Amino acid sequence: DAVARTGAVAAIVRDAVLTQPVWDMHTHLYPPTFGTPSQSAGQPSDPNGLLLWGVDELLTYHYLVAETFRVVPNAELSYATFWSMSKQDQADHIWRQLFLERSPVSEACRGVLTTLAALGLDPGERDLGRYRRWFAEQEPSKHIDRVMELSGVSRITMTNAVFDDNERLRWLENPQVAADSRFAGVLRFDPLVRDWPAAAAMLSRWGYPATESLDEPSVQNARRFLNDWIDRVSAIYCAVSLPPTFRYESPEDGTYSSRVLSEVVLPVLAERGLPFAMMIGSQLQVNPSLRDAGDMVGMSDVNSVTRLANDFPDNRFFCTMLARENQHALAVAARKFGNLMVFGCWWFLNNPSLVDEITRMRVELLGLSFIPQHSDARVLEQLVYKWSHSRQIIADVLIDKYADIERTGWRVSEKEIRRDVRLLFEGNFSRFVEAPAP
Amino acid sequence: DAVARTGAVAAIVRDAVLTQPVWDMHTHLYPPTFGTPSQSAGQPSDPNGLLLWGVDELLTYHYLVAETFRVVPNAELSYATFWSMSKQDQADHIWRQLFLERSPVSEACRGVLTTLAALGLDPGERDLGRYRRWFAEQEPSKHIDRVMELSGVSRITMTNAVFDDNERLRWLENPQVAADSRFAGVLRFDPLVRDWPAAAAMLSRWGYPATESLDEPSVQNARRFLNDWIDRVSAIYCAVSLPPTFRYESPEDGTYSSRVLSEVVLPVLAERGLPFAMMIGSQLQVNPSLRDAGDMVGMSDVNSVTRLANDFPDNRFFCTMLARENQHALAVAARKFGNLMVFGCWWFLNNPSLVDEITRMRVELLGLSFIPQHSDARVLEQLVYKWSHSRQIIADVLIDKYADIERTGWRVSEKEIRRDVRLLFEGNFSRFVEAPAP
Amino acid sequence: DAVARTGAVAAIVRDAVLTQPVWDMHTHLYPPTFGTPSQSAGQPSDPNGLLLWGVDELLTYHYLVAETFRVVPNAELSYATFWSMSKQDQADHIWRQLFLERSPVSEACRGVLTTLAALGLDPGERDLGRYRRWFAEQEPSKHIDRVMELSGVSRITMTNAVFDDNERLRWLENPQVAADSRFAGVLRFDPLVRDWPAAAAMLSRWGYPATESLDEPSVQNARRFLNDWIDRVSAIYCAVSLPPTFRYESPEDGTYSSRVLSEVVLPVLAERGLPFAMMIGSQLQVNPSLRDAGDMVGMSDVNSVTRLANDFPDNRFFCTMLARENQHALAVAARKFGNLMVFGCWWFLNNPSLVDEITRMRVELLGLSFIPQHSDARVLEQLVYKWSHSRQIIADVLIDKYADIERTGWRVSEKEIRRDVRLLFEGNFSRFVEAPAP
Numbered sequence A, B, C: 001d002a003v004a005r006t007g008a009v010a011a012i013v014r015d016a017v018l019t020q021p022v023w024d025m026h027t028h029l030y031p032p033t034f035g036t037p038s039q040s041a042g043q044p045s046d047p048n049g050l051l052l053w054g055v056d057e058l059l060t061y062h063y064l065v066a067e068t069f070r071v072v073p074n075a076e077l078s079y080a081t082f083w084s085m086s087k088q089d090q091a092d093h094i095w096r097q098l099f100l101e102r103s104p105v106s107e108a109c110r111g112v113l114t115t116l117a118a119l120g121l122d123p124g125e126r127d128l129g130r131y132r133r134w135f136a137e138q139e140p141s142k143h144i145d146r147v148m149e150l151s152g153v154s155r156i157t158m159t160n161a162v163f164d165d166n167e168r169l170r171w172l173e174n175p176q177v178a179a180d181s182r183f184a185g186v187l188r189f190d191p192l193v194r195d196w197p198a199a200a201a202m203l204s205r206w207g208y209p210a211t212e213s214l215d216e217p218s219v220q221n222a223r224r225f226l227n228d229w230i231d232r233v234s235a236i237y238c239a240v241s242l243p244p245t246f247r248y249e250s251p252e253d254g255t256y257s258s259r260v261l262s263e264v265v266l267p268v269l270a271e272r273g274l275p276f277a278m279m280i281g282s283q284l285q286v287n288p289s290l291r292d293a294g295d296m297v298g299m300s301d302v303n304s305v306t307r308l309a310n311d312f313p314d315n316r317f318f319c320t321m322l323a324r325e326n327q328h329a330l331a332v333a334a335r336k337f338g339n340l341m342v343f344g345c346w347w348f349l350n351n352p353s354l355v356d357e358i359t360r361m362r363v364e365l366l367g368l369s370f371i372p373q374h375s376d377a378r379v380l381e382q383l384v385y386k387w388s389h390s391r392q393i394i395a396d397v398l399i400d401k402y403a404d405i406e407r408t409g410w411r412v413s414e415k416e417i418r419r420d421v422r423l424l425f426e427g428n429f430s431r432f433v434e435a436p437a438p
């Protein structure tokens, strides 16, 4: 009967969503060859290493640092004191304040528990020492395999910030640094679009002479710079993070960013057949004392995105925005442009109530033609909770939507459900980057 | 006991909401006398006819065209090619892409299935040919009766665009063109408010001499134009669609739109006792290649609406806005002005998750003093799904609200529930237009 | 098993939330010593008295006046006529229109029913005369005890508007006017920040000479004024309501409000160790004919708040905003500043669907480090419904959140749940004002 049918469909959807491998399109994770600051079995610690993992990194995630400074504010434990503490002492402080002195109900706290549990550790023990000992015994590369297995992530997309000295030098020193098939590269170059004069100075230093005026030789050198680095990181797309104030009116609107986009970035990407990802709405460092935790959200201009999609039909654009109040218009914008792919519930939006409303709205407006989530993981094991929590919500939404159409007499087969879920978790992305799913 | 009581009330509410005839206050539907491009039994096809109906129209609805260009983008099947295809070929393409290649979970896709099922066709068959044969056998006027019966629509309000040549000439050629009691007329004149200079030129051509300067004779002639056309279409209200950038500061704010409103439109409507409807927030043609599907949403200025309601207390205003982010303030604005009636969940808002949040918010802020929905149907049979889907959500909201007040000991009778539902579906509207419910 | 465990936790949460005494941080209530216009046993009526209570005040609450003018608009019963009616006649009119002619499903209507029921009156009787007789028999001070008991309010925070003549004179005439331990004082001085020139003139008249130029003597006198009044009302914090247009760029941004804040208000409050509360987003009197019901909502600037929190690290800020569209960014802002405490769901946001979404979002982003609600009660007995309705929703949210973390194996004890709930209802506030919970 109808109830049994609904239950059967729901069970298939849940299974499909929970088991479907996902190509995680945006993380801040790296292979062990980029070094890791954590203590581990089998790899010496590199204090500036880029791969973060382990329980102390999970606990000192900047989301939790921010929450801790609410309950023990600067007036009680100063920013300076906190930052001078060892990572383990910081983690102890956060654990005590956010998990023991009050219940860990925020999404970021809950994420730590979900992660520990999935790794076979028991959050009910509340035994930080034991968790630490377990992590110290892991060998990074095998641990990555295990985390990918547990989170159902088939490939991890990096964010390769070419203007970051620490990262850039690692690429230059070791051309094989990223020779790890579990990871895919993304060239990220915020200063190029956000601050051309500063970027031009750096390009010049790096052998790509460029002037503030962005004259023709500068354009050519900047393009060569992009091409070289796209090759070096084998980038599957390029990306920038843009502030809420970002505006694009036209190539001739008189801003550096519009000129850089129209003369340098978009022509190169069109030629290379690579999408351009824009993450818009993060306002940097409203509280510098919080460091990585000090950025804020702001409303962005969706019209700038539709104008880019319209003016550059030979480019493909990924776009996510940070403000809740941009989500409806951004989803509508995607209805207007086939070369615009909305993705993810970013950062302050990656909370159950918001993921639910955004995903529901997107399915209603866009069907299956979007990318529901990325993890944005900065610490390896966050893959586990970010995907576990999101999968539950995505499954709930799909169950409702299949139930709605089944009520009309339409019948959806298991094969169709798995096909649909594959589109959301892998197919839409791999098709947009024109690369086969892993 | 309490549970049984809650269940009994819920059953009454559901029955009341599902069976209550609705006066649909905004559609783009017409009587068969305006011609129909579809093949049918008993009426010759008119390629420029205004009444759209049938499965090919349902499938080529611009909502679905937009969604199709996301999955088969311009790069794969160009806009030009698509628009050159026959309606049936377009429909085949859309059916294949949105219903067969992936599941039809978007709200617009689901709507097609709901409609087919209600008409007695089986969506489970997935047999487009069969659906087509059934529609070809229908006689338009009888089909309208049937669709109205199935959707519970007691009267269909048209949108009579006087600046549209195709439509205007039909009115001029045949004064009886709308002599169909199932339909009510609404005079729509966007150019008058949005682009006075262009409108003035047309008015002059049509025998109502008007100048760009909007001098006194222009005012008088424009008023006469409105009066003549209000009479011709027996308009029960007048309407415009306005862009997100619409602003009204005062009659003397220096804009054409404020002058046209304060000197022409609002005085005529006050004299005639007719409401003025403003649909605000649609940004035209951000992607012209998509034609009807190329419009976008934008945030509008609710303060302009409250100023109009305040400055023109002798006028009555209907208002709906397209941006989700305007809905809360618009509902609050309605709390401030008894001559402001909010209505409907428009276009990109007509999706279950948004209809639910908007309806809930409105009941909480406004009680029963608003108009929860209009269909905006462009294709006759869309009446079926737009009302079916909305009725379910409205019933859910009302059930919760009655349950809340019954928990205090308040007892709501069946008669009261039916009275309340009638207000929402018919009474508030008929009272605002000062016309008896059909 | 898991289901039983979830049920047991839910039962504890519900009990904890329903029984936890709350320190209501913002109301417009007063002790009987401020006079009451209502008829009662044991206290003569004072037509300008500040303590509102009783069924006629509940029914003529400005929320309900606004709703009534929607269903019987000015054109049918003019504003002038309504305002000239006696309070009892107004209440009769509202009762008839909003409770009898249509069902009382709005949140404000429902609130009256919840309140009557909690007081032992039966809403099912619909007998206004009987309700009136019951209220007339109450003695104000004992009635306050009873209402506090029923609503679980342990202390009522007043709003002591020093620029309101009626209130100011009562303080000056009777230094003991507020000697009632059930009430705590808050100094409210909107004109000081919103309209310095007007405020300066009044300060000068009151013995604190101040000039429009805000010269050094003016600063000193304004500070003295604040200090004197903080002492007089034993203020536990100071507060202003600000319009949506409020902006703070820097102390030198050239606005009076930024100068008054940085030179007068914030230095005094830092010295006194008192928080500063900003309620932002109310646009005054868009419809003056509605009097208290004539204010509107508008989007505010969250960045102004983060700049204040950043520029004045020695101050503590309470903040609530009126626009739904500010809630996400405001919660994120609180993540950035430990000296910024978000509180409450204000006015047009105090509706179940919005309280639910805001509370959920805050818990996800902030854990337990915020103040979920204040009553804003203007009529004594509103404490009952405002807290009853909010407690139900807060409990629902917490139940979900505890269930989420328990699913990982984390175990939350009854003691921990009660500790967490105490933080939300009392602890976070009392710690922020550095005053012990009652």
Ligand SMILES: [Mg+2]
Residues within 6 Å of the ligand: A357, B357, C357
């Ligand atoms: Mg919601």
Ligand SMILES: [Zn+2]
Residues within 6 Å of the ligand: A026, A027, A028, A159, A376
């Ligand atoms: Zn990121």
Ligand SMILES: [Zn+2]
Residues within 6 Å of the ligand: B026, B027, B028, B159, B376
């Ligand atoms: Zn329309």
Ligand SMILES: [Zn+2]
Residues within 6 Å of the ligand: C026, C027, C028, C159, C376
């Ligand atoms: Zn208040």
